[in-house]
Structure formats: C-alpha cells, structure tokens
Amino acid sequence: MNLAFRDVRHNLFRFILTCLGLGLLMTVVLAMMGIYNGLVSDALNIVKAPQADIWVVEADTQGPFAEASKVPNDTRDAVARLHGVAQAGSITYQTIEAPFKAATLRLYAIGYERGRIGGPQTIVTGRGLEASHFELVADAKAGMVLGDTIVLGRNRFTVVGLVRDTMNSGGDPAIFLTLADAQVLQTQLAPPAARVQAARGATATGGATVAAVIARLDPNVDAQSVVQTVRQWKHLSALTQAEQEDILIKSVVDKARKQIGLFLGILLTVSAVVIALIIYTMTMEKLKQIATLKLIGAPDRTIIGLIVQQSLALGVVGLSLGLVLILTVKDYFPRRVLLEPVNALALTGIILVVCVLASGLGVRAALKVDPATALGG
C-alpha cells in the first residue's frame, strides 16, 4: 500500500496547486537554461555559418566578433594563394538599424562575396543573392517575408531569401548582402568616420576594407601551419575556427553565461528552499498521523518513504509542468530559447537530488515525533 500516493490522491487539488507553483518556478529555470543555450548557439551559428577553417583578421585583434577588425580588401587574393587554401572570401559584419513597417529593425548585416564562401548555408525559403546589388537574404526572426523591401542607407533592398537561426550574440537577426553593398552601407551609415579614415590615408586599395578574410583548407592540411604562415605577415593575424569559437564564447558570451549561470544557481536554491518548506509544512500537518503510524508499529522506512516519495512526486510533476509550459511559450520569447534533451535530463537529476535533500527536514521532524502523542495526555 503506497501511503504517499494515497495521501496525494486524498489532497489532490492542493497537490496540483503546489505542483503548479513549482512548475512555474521550473519554467523560469528552464527558460534561463534555454536562453543561455540560445545565446551560445546564436553566437556560434554566426561563426560556424561560413564553414571556414581559418579566419584572417587585423593584426593584434581577436577577430570581428570580439573587437573591430579591418583588413584590406585585397587580402583575400593573398590568402587564396597560400599553400593548402582551397577557397577564400572576404566578409564584413555590421549592426544596423533600419525602419521597416512603422518599426525600427535592428539587424546584423553580413557582407560576403557572391560565389565565394561566407554566404548563408541553408536558405529555407526563396533563393540566394543573384544580383550584384540591392538584394538581401534575411533571418526569419527579422519579420520580413519574400518580396518585402527595406531601405538600408540610401538604397532599397528586396528580400529574396530567408534563413533560420542566424543572429548575433545580442539576438539581432542577420541579413546577408553582397560585399559591395555592405561596404557602401558602412560608408553611408558612418560618413564622418569614413571621412576621418580617408583623411588619415588608412583606406585600403580600392578604398575599402573588410572585417576578415575566411578560408577553407584542402583536406588533410593542418590549419595551425596555415595560421602560422599568415601570422608572419605583420599587419595580419589569423585564428583557426576552434580559436575563433573559443574567443567568442570567452570574450563575448562569457559574462552573459556567468550572469545566467548565477541566476540559475539562485533559482535552483530558491526551488530547493520552496520544496523543503512545502515538504516540511506537509509533514507538520501530518504529525498526528505519523504518531499513529509509529504507534501501530509502522517502521521508520514506511514513514520516510511517505515523505520522500511525496517530495519526489512534487519535484517530478512540477518539473513536467515546467517543461510543458516552457515548450508551449518558448517561441514567444524575444530571444531564442533553445532547450536540449540534456538540459531536461540535467534538471531532472538536479531536482531529484534537491527533492531528496529538501525532504530531509521533513523526515527529521517525522522521526522525532513521539508515538505517545497519538494517545494524548
């Protein structure tokens, strides 16, 4: 006879209400996990999208995602000629704001050379860029559909394709433009800065710079050896894909990760305290019944089982409700909420441990109950 189940069934409404409260708390915990995953995934998607093996950037910088990087336009030709490089392409990154349908969109503009690496990998609707100018491929989160037009700088661009899950670490949806359009956009959106650069004579050949040159290597070519070769050019630096991803995680996402991690820790602690309080209160309400159980000869394990099983049931049902809730509402979050099965499994493990620990307070109170209290004075 499972006493925990019987007790829950007897007080079903209160149990469900308690689980609902715990479920809402679990929803917040899972949302935090999902937001963190989304943050990392979005940031890495941008770096992984070009499927590059090495990144050639301005000397003494850590690449376009961590800090400003400008390399001359013709660097791509030099990189392409290196031994072991199969393909190379120039790329620019820029965050812009543009009016669209009575709202202002914040977009992450990626300029790449058509026919070279750096463009969108999988277009879910429409096509890639075919014209030299004024076409763009946008992330679906930007809210644009095929055929929509948007004014960027002084020109009107038409949406010809849509991609998914392509945004920067700040959550701004990406748009892909031709490199030429992106470079024009840079000067149009920051003319004073461009003028200062021109006055300093810092503009590259052809008057344009790019954020980085990316390269794919031939099979079996060691990326580090190519990186070392590039680093011998004093005005350039190079990073492998793994280094670039590592920098992005450490320098760009790290603070957000720590903040969310700390918040997660606090939430889990709050959950543990809430579960402990609920179990303790439920136990205190049953002291007379526990005393009766002890008096009629129930062993301690029956009483411990009653409390621990209820605690676990509370945790599991609360977590399940939390999972259902977050899976229902996750698409309404402004930032991507990415939940992996491993998150649910990890949280299940944590909650089970928390439930067992939290029930300790109730178990302690129950074991201290004097069976004589059932008889009265």
Added chain:
Amino acid sequence: MLEESRRVIVDIKGVAKHYGEGEARVDALRNLDLRVHAGEVVALLGPSGSGKTTLLNIIGCIIDPSEGQVSLDGELVFDKHWLRGDLRRLRLDKIGFIFQAHNLLPFLNATDNVALVLQLAGKSRAQAQSRAQELLDYLEVGHRARAMPALLSGGEAQRVAIARALANSPRIILADEPTAALDSKRAGIVMDLMRKLAAEQDACIIAVTHDEKILDRFDRLFHLRDGRLEDDK
C-alpha cells in the same frame, strides 16, 4: 480462583517512572504492581496527572519504566536486549490501540485503514483486504468499507478503529478514552463489543476512561492516585 487459572497477559512488578532529577524530579508512577489476565477488561481511573497515560505508554512499549519489570504475554520487555525495532514489532504483533478520537488515517478508506496494519505485519494485499473486510463485517460496518474516515459517523469510525486494533489478533488492547466521543447508547454498544472480542480472542483490554456510564462493563477498576494503584473491584 477462576482468575488465578487464567493466563497472565500483562504482569507489572514494582514499576516506577520518574522524570527529571533532584528537586525537579517528578514521580509519575511509584512501585506499581498490576496483573491482567486473558479475557479481562479493566479500567484505569484517576484524576488528570495521576499517571494513567504513563502506565498506558509503558504497557504499550512506548516509554520504558525507570524501575521494575514489565512482562507482556510471557515476554519480559525493556531489559537491555530489547531494541527500539523490537518494541515496534511487539506493538505491531501483540498490542492493539484504540484512541479517543479514532485516529484513522484520513487518506485511507475504512478497509485500507484496517488492511494497513496487516500489511505492515507482512500479510499480502489480498489477504489483508480479505481479513479487513471480514473484521468490518463482524463489527457491522462492512457496508462502509470504501468510505473515507471523514464520511463516517463517530460510532462507525470507532468501530473501524476497533477493527484496526484487532486486525493482527493482539493479546493486549489498550484503549484511551474509547467512548469519550460517543453518546451513552453507542458507548455501551462499543463496550459490549470490546468485551465480546476480548473473550473470543483471549485478549485483555486495558482502558483509560473517565466515562462513568460504562464503568459497570469492566471486570476490574484500578484507581491511580499520585502514581499509586488501588484495586476497586
């Protein structure tokens, strides 16, 4: 003579119980002797603080005496060989408790309240349910077998509590004000039932009571005063 021929179930010799030491010492029981035979129904009477509950707790193996010997159904308990688990097992197998406020578990129906004790003693679910139903039928509350305690009347709840106390065929039934929550008619019925069961099961019943309406239904009355026992009848 008849009494002497019956088996002694509860045999208490020179039992004392005190709490605290020195000036703070309180003697709840003093040099107390008590013998209760199989089939006997005895009452413990006395004012509040006289030691009735302390004596009931000692016979129920809930607290140990400070001095003296306690023998239950031929077994000397509370010597150094008895562990807490052994006393719990003794309570389960040999002692049945009937409470003032029935103390049925509110989340179990009448049958399960009775069956629980049987399952704790190692009976299978089917055996326990069958025996529980049998007891409830015998106590004429079989028709309320699926009812939750909150839906039972005071008399019905007390009968279910008696069925629970009898489930493991105990040799000793300890009752704490068993009729306090019942009117005089129902109190009489419950007492007659308990007497009948004690005789049938060859068990003894020791009840703490203040209920004067039922005193004539006891074989012997023991008055406790300041921790000492006086046999009235």
